[in-house]
Amino acid sequence: MTPTKKIEEMIMNLREPVDVRTRDRILGNLLNVLRRRKTTPTVSQRTIGGILGGNPITRVAAAALVAMVLFAYLGMSIVYSQSVYANMVKALQDVNAVHISGWTTRICPTHSVAGDEPYDTSQRYEIEIWEWFISDGGYRRFDRQGPITLWDDGERLHEHHADKDRLFISTTSCRARPYAAKFRSMTEDLDSLKERGIKTTDMGLRTMDGHQAKGIKTERGDRRYDIWIDSRTNLLLENDAYTLMDGQWRQDMHRVIRYDQAIPTDIVAYVPPSAKSVHYSSDIDPRFEQWNQRLRRIAAYYRDHPLPDAMELLPCDYDGGPLAWCYAPGRLPGITEKTGQWVMPLRYTLGGFLQTEFKPVGTLRVPAEIAAIQLNHDLITKNEHSGQARIEFVLGELGFELGETVEPRKVWVAHYDGRPLKPWRQVKAPVPNPNNEPLRPGMASSTACPSTIGDLLNGFVFYQNQSLAADGILTIDETGLSSDSPTSPDYRSAVAGEHPYWGGEESIEMARTWFLEQFGVTFTEETRPMTIHVVRRRQ
Amino acid sequence: MMLEDRYLVWQLKRSSEWALRRIYNRYETDLFALARSLLGRTGPAEDVLQDVFVKFIESIDRFELTGSLKGYLAQCVVNRARDYLRRDRCRAGEPLETAQGTPSRQHSPLDAAIVNERRERLIAALAELPDEQREVVLLHLQTGLKFREIADVQRVSAKTTESRYRYGIERLRFLLNGQVEP
Numbered sequence: 001m002t003p004t005k006k007i008e009e010m011i012m013n014l015r016e017p018v019d020v021r022t023r024d025r026i027l028g029n030l031l032n033v034l035r036r037r038k039t040t041p042t043v044s045q046r047t048i049g050g051i052l053g054g055n056p057i058t059r060v061a062a063a064a065l066v067a068m069v070l071f072a073y074l075g076m077s078i079v080y081s082q083s084v085y086a087n088m089v090k091a092l093q094d095v096n097a098v099h100i101s102g103w104t105t106r107i108c109p110t111h112s113v114a115g116d117e118p119y120d121t122s123q124r125y126e127i128e129i130w131e132w133f134i135s136d137g138g139y140r141r142f143d144r145q146g147p148i149t150l151w152d153d154g155e156r157l158h159e160h161h162a163d164k165d166r167l168f169i170s171t172t173s174c175r176a177r178p179y180a181a182k183f184r185s186m187t188e189d190l191d192s193l194k195e196r197g198i199k200t201t202d203m204g205l206r207t208m209d210g211h212q213a214k215g216i217k218t219e220r221g222d223r224r225y226d227i228w229i230d231s232r233t234n235l236l237l238e239n240d241a242y243t244l245m246d247g248q249w250r251q252d253m254h255r256v257i258r259y260d261q262a263i264p265t266d267i268v269a270y271v272p273p274s275a276k277s278v279h280y281s282s283d284i285d286p287r288f289e290q291w292n293q294r295l296r297r298i299a300a301y302y303r304d305h306p307l308p309d310a311m312e313l314l315p316c317d318y319d320g321g322p323l324a325w326c327y328a329p330g331r332l333p334g335i336t337e338k339t340g341q342w343v344m345p346l347r348y349t350l351g352g353f354l355q356t357e358f359k360p361v362g363t364l365r366v367p368a369e370i371a372a373i374q375l376n377h378d379l380i381t382k383n384e385h386s387g388q389a390r391i392e393f394v395l396g397e398l399g400f401e402l403g404e405t406v407e408p409r410k411v412w413v414a415h416y417d418g419r420p421l422k423p424w425r426q427v428k429a430p431v432p433n434p435n436n437e438p439l440r441p442g443m444a445s446s447t448a449c450p451s452t453i454g455d456l457l458n459g460f461v462f463y464q465n466q467s468l469a470a471d472g473i474l475t476i477d478e479t480g481l482s483s484d485s486p487t488s489p490d491y492r493s494a495v496a497g498e499h500p501y502w503g504g505e506e507s508i509e510m511a512r513t514w515f516l517e518q519f520g521v522t523f524t525e526e527t528r529p530m531t532i533h534v535v536r537r538r539q
Numbered sequence: 540m541m542l543e544d545r546y547l548v549w550q551l552k553r554s555s556e557w558a559l560r561r562i563y564n565r566y567e568t569d570l571f572a573l574a575r576s577l578l579g580r581t582g583p584a585e586d587v588l589q590d591v592f593v594k595f596i597e598s599i600d601r602f603e604l605t606g607s608l609k610g611y612l613a614q615c616v617v618n619r620a621r622d623y624l625r626r627d628r629c630r631a632g633e634p635l636e637t638a639q640g641t642p643s644r645q646h647s648p649l650d651a652a653i654v655n656e657r658r659e660r661l662i663a664a665l666a667e668l669p670d671e672q673r674e675v676v677l678l679h680l681q682t683g684l685k686f687r688e689i690a691d692v693q694r695v696s697a698k699t700t701e702s703r704y705r706y707g708i709e710r711l712r713f714l715l716n717g718q719v720e721p
Binding site: 003004007008010011012014015018022023026027029030031033034035111222 | 551554556559560563567568569571572575576582585588589592593596597657658661662665676677680681708711712715
């Protein structure tokens with residue numbers, strides 16, 4: 001079994017920081033809540049103890065009375081609201097289609113990306129929802145609330161954000177899993193009735209669209225629903241929701257619900273629009289399909305062949321082009337579980353592979369004709385093999401080897417002037433990139449990444465040595481700042497929250513300025529003898 | 540810590556922004572980690588974190604600190620996460636993890652994938668624990684609460700808390716058997 005200590009350590013290591021922008025947003029929202037609270041006079045609430053006074057007998061007797069009254073009050077309301085809920089769920093079983101119209105001020109998309117701001121709650125957004133079952137029992141849902149449109153075609157769930165020209169596609173979770181209320185869009189309406197401890201108030205009768213409706217007000221905490229139910233069918237006809245803010249009930253939703261109406265043809269035939277950015281859940285992402293099939297073929301191969309003792313380089317049996325997403329190694333179905341083998345797809349040039357794996361950065365020289373060799377292979381390897389071992393194996397399989405030479409190299413020696421450092425989360429790349437444009441010098445190549453000064457210097461060297469000629473700038477860290485891996489909770493050794501991209505000549509001065517302004521790190525240029533690793537044909 | 544927490548709560552009752560920042564900064568990482576592990580996703584964990592603090596601010600007038608503030612907030616996260624999971628079962632759509640999480644710090648692709656896979660297995664195994672065991676394991680290991688403190692906020696005995704923890708870890712050992720290296 002896995003040792004207890006190891007498991008405890010792994011759970012502790014699950015921690016990761018809140019994204020800086022999200023953190024700022026949450027704290028900003030909280031401060032707004034606090035400021036709103038400041039403008040409302042607070043009511044000093046006396047405790048029951050305070051009301052009842054100090055006599056123990058009086059206190060016990062009175063507390064018992066309060067408890068009885070409370071119990072009787074809550075008990076009645078629970079029975080009432082839950083019976084309404086039960087009747088409504090039962091009535092819904094005979095319904096085939098639901099249409100909901102109205103408005104809401106609360107737009108909550110299921111999906112979002114880092115940096116999305118919450119929707120403005122001072123605005124009303126139109127609601128148009130159709131939910132129905134087709135003749136073979138299949139399920140469909142069209143749900144438009146403001147700029148967000150959900151379309152469930154029974155197989156895929158599409159969530160289109162019109163305001164951001166964005167589409168999320170995932171597998172529908174409704175398939176073969178109908179839930180109690182049958183219609184998902186009615187979840188909130190029904191939840192307002194079924195929870196425990198709900199206070200309900202009878203609102204009398206009224207006529208709606210020729211139907212007699214009975215009204216019930218339900219309250220729990222800061223949420224209130226006024227619902228109108230068809231007296232004859234027990235179906236919900238109207239639902240208004242309120243939130244208690246600054247001592248006032250503010251309406252944030254109005255829904256009118258109708259049943260088994262003819263579904264408009266444009267809704268039945270709805271097709272989600274194409275969008276600028278499309279995000280798939282990984283189980284259906286078409287980009288992964290070819291790769292998953294390849295993994296299954298390799299697994300089948302190893303059912304007839306022995307697994308390698310060390311590593312094996314298999315030529316790929318298809319030309320999938322530059323599959324950037326296959327950068328992620330895969331596992332072998334039916335094999336990995338027992339042996340721990342990985343499949344590392346090599347779909348780029350030999351130079352690209354070496355650049356990714358080789359350390360220390362900036363000290364590898366690969367002749368251009370060797371660097372340009374196009375790989376279309378899969379490396380079968382195990383966790384225990386280091387990046388260096390993988391490099392030597394792949395080079396060996398292709399008839400190359402690594403040699404060493406010592407040469408004078410231009411190095412930047414980094415010094416620190418001792419100024420107090422800013423909190424790492426506040427240190428960002430010099431060029432903002434809010435729209436995720438292609439990287440330009442100074443833009444962040446990663447975000448929310450607690451980085452040490454060593455990480456930042458290595459990043460600079462990495463980008464300055466893209467040519468694999470081993471003639472770019474190297475750095476030597478003499479800052480005295482810690483380069484220990486930053487760990488939670490305080491990420492003590494981290495000095496920045498973003499890694500800038502420093503490619504090209506134009507980055508050099510920008511980097512020099514940034515290191516000075518952000519950390520008080522200056523560079524002196526020297527020439528020092530350095531070991532250079534050279535890829536050559538095997539002798 | 541207790542004394543400072545009491546002072547911060549006292550300040551927050553007087554609507555001190557400084558106190559709110561201080562409390563938030565102090566407990567954000569632990570509470571977010573807890574929510575993230577309970578929910579398995581970043582977006583909902585952020586929602587829960589915010590909700591807990593909003594409720595805390597809104598009810599601060601009635602709030603009396605009787606034990607550990609961290610323990611109290613951690614239990615709020617647990618309760619809120621439970622509510623979220625219950626409601627989530629009724630919601631449409633599988634989540635797409637679009638948040639980047641903590642990017643690899645120049646790890647090779649293989650290293651990064653290994654780390655991710657181990658992490659996914661652990662999260663999956665945690666999800667298989669009964670709620671009360673998972674909560675104790677995470678409260679203890681991720682927020683650093685002592686069994687006594689967890690017992691106080693969960694209103695059970697410390698012995699019960701310890702038993703839940705032990706059973707939880709045993710179950711994880713079984714579920715992760717052979718899948719992580721010793």
